[in-house]
Amino acid sequence: xxxxxxxxxxxxxxxxxxxxxxxxxxxxxxxxxxxxxxxxxxxxxxxxxxxxxxxxxxxxxxxxxxxxxxxxxxxxxxxxxxx
Numbered sequence: 001x002x003x004x005x006x007x008x009x010x011x012x013x014x015x016x017x018x019x020x021x022x023x024x025x026x027x028x029x030x031x032x033x034x035x036x037x038x039x040x041x042x043x044x045x046x047x048x049x050x051x052x053x054x055x056x057x058x059x060x061x062x063x064x065x066x067x068x069x070x071x072x073x074x075x076x077x078x079x080x081x082x083x
């Protein structure tokens with residue numbers, strides 16, 4: 001039995017990554033900061049004021065979400081391309 005991810009498993013994984021990316025990219029940054037205590041929160045806290053920190057964190061979350069979307073689309077493309 002092969003333990004590698006097959007194309008039948010890669011498509012749902014790609015879809016999940018793409019949906020998570022959409023959520024991360026388009027949910028308001030203030031809400032994400034409330035649940036995030038890593039990079040986005042760190043960017044927010046190091047800004048000189050709240051508005052600047054919120055704007056910088058929003059840019060980070062948009063880029064991070066787009067990377068998730070890119071990975072999800074690549075996985076879906078590979079799954080649909082077949083062996």
